[in-house]
Amino acid sequence: MAKAKGKPENFDNPPSKELTDQLSFRVTKEMKEEVKAQDDPPQFCRDAIQKALDEKKGRQQ
Numbered sequence: 001m002a003k004a005k006g007k008p009e010n011f012d013n014p015p016s017k018e019l020t021d022q023l024s025f026r027v028t029k030e031m032k033e034e035v036k037a038q039d040d041p042p043q044f045c046r047d048a049i050q051k052a053l054d055e056k057k058g059r060q061q
Contacts (some may be wrong), residue, residue, distance in 0.1 A: 027035070038044040 035041050035044060
């Protein structure tokens, strides 16, 4: 079975946007444990970051 790595159709991601870049940052041990406990930790992080970016964009308009 092939890995889902970087294929947009394997995520809740529009097909026109490829998941090619990586982002890393430091978190507390507790945050890491909570994120890892999610059903799909990478998608959870993408959704959380996108939500924060959308909210920030909305406040700036």
